[in-house]
Amino acid sequence: MITLQFCYVVAGLAFASFAALSVFDLSNRKRFANAGFWGLIGVSFLFGSCLSDWQNGVVVLAIIVLGGCGLLGHGSPPTTTPEERRTSAERRGNWLFAPALLVPAIALSGTLFLKQAQIGASLLLDPKNVTVISLVLGIVIGLAVAILWLRPRSLAPLQEGRRLADMVGWAIVLPQMLASLGAIFALSGVGKAVGEIATRYLPLDKPFEAVVVYCAGMAAFTAVMGNAFAAFPVMTAAIGLPLIVHQFHGNPAIMAAIGMLSGFCGTLTTPMAANFNIVPAALLELPDRNGVIKAQLPTAALMLIANTLLMYCLVYRF
Numbered sequence: 001m002i003t004l005q006f007c008y009v010v011a012g013l014a015f016a017s018f019a020a021l022s023v024f025d026l027s028n029r030k031r032f033a034n035a036g037f038w039g040l041i042g043v044s045f046l047f048g049s050c051l052s053d054w055q056n057g058v059v060v061l062a063i064i065v066l067g068g069c070g071l072l073g074h075g076s077p078p079t080t081t082p083e084e085r086r087t088s089a090e091r092r093g094n095w096l097f098a099p100a101l102l103v104p105a106i107a108l109s110g111t112l113f114l115k116q117a118q119i120g121a122s123l124l125l126d127p128k129n130v131t132v133i134s135l136v137l138g139i140v141i142g143l144a145v146a147i148l149w150l151r152p153r154s155l156a157p158l159q160e161g162r163r164l165a166d167m168v169g170w171a172i173v174l175p176q177m178l179a180s181l182g183a184i185f186a187l188s189g190v191g192k193a194v195g196e197i198a199t200r201y202l203p204l205d206k207p208f209e210a211v212v213v214y215c216a217g218m219a220a221f222t223a224v225m226g227n228a229f230a231a232f233p234v235m236t237a238a239i240g241l242p243l244i245v246h247q248f249h250g251n252p253a254i255m256a257a258i259g260m261l262s263g264f265c266g267t268l269t270t271p272m273a274a275n276f277n278i279v280p281a282a283l284l285e286l287p288d289r290n291g292v293i294k295a296q297l298p299t300a301a302l303m304l305i306a307n308t309l310l311m312y313c314l315v316y317r318f
């Protein structure tokens with residue numbers, strides 16, 4: 001059976017290859033710091049389950065130091081020339097998108113049809129993680145198809161992957177760390193503490209006020225943590241369940257669904273959501289690193305107001 005360990009191995013090997021290639025990139029003055037950063041991430045994926053808690057903690061702290069102290073750079077890895085890329089694009093046209101489109105197609109197909117697939121008496125994929133495994137299988141198959149079809153130079157795929165990873169930099173691991181932070185907050189009782197503070201200092205004796213505080217809190221916590229999934233257990237434990245559901249008898253499904261949408265409004269406003277807001281600016285080489293956020297602020301405000309009104313109109317009526 002293919003388990004989540006398969007995904008860890010694929011990711012770990014990719015990061016390990018970025019580390020090895022970084023060592024020999026003479027165009028990058030910070031190549032050894034890059035090699036250490038990607039190498040430590042590779043170690044975490046490949047051997048994290050074999051390391052003790054404090055050893056994993058040391059690895060994480062080293063990653064934070066390398067990424068947070070401005071020690072990373074990026075060079076100019078040798079891949080294909082602009083002329084080669086232009087010629088390939090003119091010859092193959094839109095079919096160049098086919099390997100990339102294989103990734104979501106395989107991920108969706110695996111999620112829908114492979115959950116109960118078996119080889120003999122054993123399941124093919126771990127049913128608890130079938131979507132993630134299908135996604136990684138799609139990436140591997142898409143890459144293999146691209147290599148067999150396009151016949152690039154031997155190291156071109158890895159060099160292009162390293163170039164992209166170097167451009168993104170430390171932000172590449174931010175979603176994982178923020179999700180971990182959300183789990184820590186939930187286990188440490190932050191939601192309960194926030195609820196006590198909110199009920200003490202905010203007027204929450206009416207259903208509409210509870211909805212406003214819940215939706216605004218979801219957006220605010222998401223902006224701070226960069227991840228609506230990390231904010232959700234905190235605000236739901238603080239406001240959603242005790243007030244909207246239990247005290248005012250709201251529908252928990254509607255509360256959860258619209259609450260998450262309210263959290264995503266906060267995603268549009270924060271650099272902490274680096275994979276949405278900072279990475280695109282870096283990849284497009286925008287002069288303003290926060291240009292994406294500034295463009296999204298009006299939309300985020302309108303969506304938050306709409307979600308708040310929508311929840312109030314629906315959550316107590318169904």
